[in-house]
Amino acid sequence: MIRFDNVDKVYGSGHHALKNVSFHLKKGEMAFLTGHSGAGKSTLLKLIALLERPTNGNVFINGHSLNTVTRRHIPYVRRDIGIIFQDHRLLTDRPVFDNVALPMVIEGYSHQEIRRRVAAALDKVGLLDKARLLPSMLSGGEQQRVGIARAVVNKPPIILADEPTGNLDPALSMEILRLFEEFNRVDVAVLIATHDLGLIARMRYRTLTLREGQMFNDGLAAEPSL
């Protein structure tokens, strides 16, 4: 589903963020992406979402090289990827419902379809009763769940999450990871960037560890003492 082929990324400033990174995340596979801050986790996610382009090498999604995607077609690639951000990236002046509906409005779905699917997504994250509230009226965990509902509302085959449990206590973090597991069960590929090693250790999923831009470890999580 997602394949990195000897990918290098050097930023304009000369910072070498990724060095010769290769891995393959299969269809319906769930994995953690970990490493210290500055190890290249965000850069790796950005390359998948076409927020950045690789300096060298190739990123493939479903066998298609992203290097061949023109600027005009970037939005269509992003519609296939549900992205969850650490800072939620919600529209603060719109109610929860509108936030979740945004990807479907962009794709031009009908009103009934939007209402049905948004309700289903909000129900899944347990926020159906808060659809009319503004994001600022919700707690951090609830806002994160709104972001998750938005990412999954149009049923993308890939979900990327950047520090989805960043500011949450362990119980809430676990709750959110259980949600990802549910999506993963319906054959969605899930890649979660996190530095919460305790969490990773409890979940026993494949873990990609980056260190100074290189793929340091690819397998089950090492001990938290890493």
Place this chain on the structure above:
Amino acid sequence: MSLLFERRGQGASDRKLSIVQRLVSWWISHARQATASLGDLWRTPGPSLMTMLVLGFSLSLPAAFYLVSKNGAQVADKWSSPAQISVFLKKSVALEQVEQLVADLQTWQQIQQVDWYSKDDALIEFKETSGFGNALNYLDDNPLPDVLVIEPTAAHQTTSAAKLLVEALEELAPVSLVKLDIQWLERLHAIVAVVEDTFIALATLLCLSVILVVGNTIRLSILSRKTEIEVMKLVGATDQFIQRPFLYAGIWYGVFGAFLSWIVTTILLWWIESALNHLTRLYDYPISLQGLLPSESLFMVIIASGMGLLGSWLSVRQHIRAIEPTS
């Protein structure tokens, strides 16, 4: 259609819809965005109103120019009508010939009325009024010609038609000289043309400023919604989708600007008319000013919304593309 996943449907394009259904949903989606952008303007009433007022006043000037020139033309038409043509006959023409000519001319369809001032009457009048009475007695014969004063029909009072009539009269054998006193009118027309050209240049500049004002307003509103645009780009919105509400906002600015300028010009007209009435009463020459006709008002709205659209298009083309999400 999904770019990377063949069997994955995306939105309206992949659902099985007839062409009519797609057309309907296209219209509905545009109507929805047009209303939404109207709502956006409503949510920021201060800046929106300011822009609309600037547009309204800027458009009022060209509209007022237009009304002035339209009413001016109407008034000038009344004055410019060469109401009288003086025809001087040759001195050799006999009395019977003159009578015959007058009778002839009265049958011309271009001519309303012919007044004959005979040379004898003219001499008597001249003697009385000029003070040369005694000197004139020394002359052997009357030096004055017979004069016919011709009033064309209404249809032939325009400058060009009157000129044709003058040419026809000059062809006649007994006629020595035909005088149509329109030189001062031609000068007036020339002055009016210069004034009109100046107005057109000013109006063009004002329309340009309208376009720039809209462009700048839209630029500010794009920048103030930068985060929102970033989020939309992150979840897969195309530039076209993002720019549409801004384009509609430009159109709305134009529509409301035109409406405001219509109000301003109507008030202006009413104000000028009351002043003008006083003036024309003194001259005993009543004028009623014409306002904007419905068709002209509609034209103004269309032009203004077109300028709004152009201004916002210039702005979105540049600024929406420039906003790239960073995560």
